[in-house]
Amino acid sequence: MGKADKVMDICLLAGEIMLTYGAETYRVEETIERMAKAASFINVHCFATTTGIFLSFEEKGKEDSMQMVRVDDRLQDLNKVTEVNQVSREFVNGDLTVEEALVKLKEIAKAPVPYPLSLIHLSAGVAGGGFAFLFGGGWPDLFPAFLAAILTSVTVVEFERYLKVRFAAEFVAAFLGGSLAIALVFFGLGSDVNQVVIGSLMPLVPGVPLTNAVRDLMSGDLVAGVSRGAEALLTSLSIASGVAFAISLFL
Amino acid sequence: MFMIELVICFLATIGFGVIFSVPKRALLLGGGIGVIAYSIFSIALFFEASPVFSTALASLVAAVISHLLARLVRIPVTTLAIPGIIPLVPGSRAYFTMLSFVEGEYLKGLEYGVETMLRAGAIAAGLVFALAVFSFGKGIGHRYETNR
Numbered sequence: 176m177g178k179a180d181k182v183m184d185i186c187l188l189a190g191e192i193m194l195t196y197g198a199e200t201y202r203v204e205e206t207i208e209r210m211a212k213a214a215s216f217i218n219v220h221c222f223a224t225t226t227g228i229f230l231s232f233e234e235k236g237k238e239d240s241m242q243m244v245r246v247d248d249r250l251q252d253l254n255k256v257t258e259v260n261q262v263s264r265e266f267v268n269g270d271l272t273v274e275e276a277l278v279k280l281k282e283i284a285k286a287p288v289p290y291p292l293s294l295i296h297l298s299a300g301v302a303g304g305g306f307a308f309l310f311g312g313g314w315p316d317l318f319p320a321f322l323a324a325i326l327t328s329v330t331v332v333e334f335e336r337y338l339k340v341r342f343a344a345e346f347v348a349a350f351l352g353g354s355l356a357i358a359l360v361f362f363g364l365g366s367d368v369n370q371v372v373i374g375s376l377m378p379l380v381p382g383v384p385l386t387n388a389v390r391d392l393m394s395g396d397l398v399a400g401v402s403r404g405a406e407a408l409l410t411s412l413s414i415a416s417g418v419a420f421a422i423s424l425f426l
Numbered sequence: 427m428f429m430i431e432l433v434i435c436f437l438a439t440i441g442f443g444v445i446f447s448v449p450k451r452a453l454l455l456g457g458g459i460g461v462i463a464y465s466i467f468s469i470a471l472f473f474e475a476s477p478v479f480s481t482a483l484a485s486l487v488a489a490v491i492s493h494l495l496a497r498l499v500r501i502p503v504t505t506l507a508i509p510g511i512i513p514l515v516p517g518s519r520a521y522f523t524m525l526s527f528v529e530g531e532y533l534k535g536l537e538y539g540v541e542t543m544l545r546a547g548a549i550a551a552g553l554v555f556a557l558a559v560f561s562f563g564k565g566i567g568h569r570y571e572t573n574r
Contacts, residue, residue, distance in 0.1 A: 202502065253447050289450065306517060309435055310518040376517070382512060385546075419528045
């Protein structure tokens with residue numbers, strides 16, 4: 176395996192991790208191009224969209240090499256993006272060899288989420304309760320929204336883990352969270368049913384894809400920006416239809 | 427009362443940071459930016475600015491601070507900007523849009539829907555403007571090649 180193959184591997188692995196876990200397209204392209212150039216390849220071109228990365232470069236005196244990877248999953252883990260950023264910076268500065276970079280990237284790819292799952296559910300509850308309060312609810316709305324947001328978060332995580340359906344998970348989570356919110360207010364916890372339902376839905380807001388869509392569009396990656404925006408829109412629509420289902424059934 | 431809101435905003439923003447797995451060293455910074463964005467939003471509303479303008483202003487300030495801090499602590503801007511703008515997300519407007527359509531009040535739904543879109547657009551505008559300032563000299567999409 177020549178040097179070109181190894182560099183191709185680490186570039187594409189870095190790009191794949193970043194794109195999967197929610198980096199912007201321009202960051203993926205820039206990182207890959209910098210790494211390939213730092214490994215003294217010329218004629219480096221990288222094209223990344225939301226669903227795949229193409230990379231081609233030329234070793235001096237040899238033929239072009241070109242590969243692509245397909246990225247199916249799009250998850251949220253900004254910690255991994257930061258860590259890959261760090262590895263690429265060290266690689267470009269010459270602090271890491273190709274082999275060391277590959278080991279580090281594989282470690283990052285395998286690493287679990289930096290926070291335990293229970294903490295994520297708990298903070299989903301805190302976020303939901305907090306925003307139910309901030310969006311105009313009162314003190315009595317805080318606790319039911321906390322409970323409903325936890326249920327939403329647990330549902331979306333467990334549903335995706337066992338069934339691996341992308342938009343149905345959000346639909347079911349919005350439905351269950353909304354139903355619990357309505358039920359809690361019906362049984363006397365909380366005063367304003369609307370604020371509690373809003374709080375219960377906040378953990379599902381597609382914040383990362385939306386922000387990245389704007390960023391991609393601005394930096395000229397029109398294909399990536401529009402497709403990411405479409406994904407965020409679909410997510411919002413499945414949330415909206417889930418909670419609409421709950422409301423029309425129970426309210 | 428306002429202080430309590432800020433504390434709750436801080437906690438809720440950090441909660442969102444944990445959901446998006448923001449690295450530990452950026453969590454508190456993200457929460458702080460969220461609090462700043464929320465307080466600018468509330469202060470602008472207090473001085474009777476329109477909600478859309480307040481959102482744009484708050485989002486601009488949050489994005490500028492995220493850009494500066496991101497250079498200082500050497501992490502991607504997104505990890506700070508996303509928690510920073512979360513308190514501005516028009517979640518309640520989006521919900522009331524959906525509610526009005528479910529109840530068959532289409533005109534009211536459109537009204538809420540337009541406001542949701544405008545506020546979301548205002549967040550984007552703030553982000554984009556900060557980005558335009560901070561990518562000084564390497565922006566793309568010029569209309570004419572002036573320096574050739």
